[in-house]
Amino acid sequence: MQALLDDVASIVDTTDDQYEITKLVAERLSALLDSDYRLLPELTRPSADHHVNYPLHIAPDGSWSVAVVVWAPGQRTPVHGHETWGVVGIYSGSEREIRYAKPTGPGPLTPMGEQVWERGQVTVCCTTDDDVHAVVAAADEPTIGIHVYGADIGTIERRLYDPATGEVRWFVGGWNTP
Numbered sequence: 001m002q003a004l005l006d007d008v009a010s011i012v013d014t015t016d017d018q019y020e021i022t023k024l025v026a027e028r029l030s031a032l033l034d035s036d037y038r039l040l041p042e043l044t045r046p047s048a049d050h051h052v053n054y055p056l057h058i059a060p061d062g063s064w065s066v067a068v069v070v071w072a073p074g075q076r077t078p079v080h081g082h083e084t085w086g087v088v089g090i091y092s093g094s095e096r097e098i099r100y101a102k103p104t105g106p107g108p109l110t111p112m113g114e115q116v117w118e119r120g121q122v123t124v125c126c127t128t129d130d131d132v133h134a135v136v137a138a139a140d141e142p143t144i145g146i147h148v149y150g151a152d153i154g155t156i157e158r159r160l161y162d163p164a165t166g167e168v169r170w171f172v173g174g175w176n177t178p
């Protein structure tokens with residue numbers, strides 16, 4: 001994990017291009033998931049109520065962060081945006097991702113398809129122009145993702161969407177305590 005953190009710090013120092021950053025971070029995250037790296041047990045515990053976001057690392061200047069996101073089977077997120085770049089790797093379980101086009105005006109959201117991501121897979125979930133989705137934990141065991149974002153994802157203002165109307169509500173996701 002320290003190697004991943006060092007690599008991400010170096011990547012975000014080297015370029016501001018979010019497409020380049022996410023491509024490089026995805027390569028590093030993929031290598032981590034292919035290794036024998038194991039998360040601390042306290043970072044893998046689901047909550048009965050809702051999926052949880054544990055902070056694995058927050059850059060001192062808040063310019064990027066690494067979250068461990070844990071869902072109990074069947075838990076789902078509302079449709080949400082991220083307002084930054086993001087790379088998601090599946091550590092255990094599986095995520096069904098339902099994507100939407102980022103709206104440029106009022107009205108219902110346009111679905112862009114679904115995909116199931118399995119353990120070991122890595123996906124660029126977000127660039128600032130394409131960052132709207134909902135996620136469902138699709139496995140019988142807890143689903144655990146390691147997510148790298150181009151901001152302190154627990155503290156920034158983000159959008160929640162009503163996909164039927166396009167109505168937006170702003171929220172702050174927060175961090176959970178392991």
Ligand SMILES: [Fe+2]
Pocket residue numbers: 080082125133135
């Ligand atoms: Fe998300």
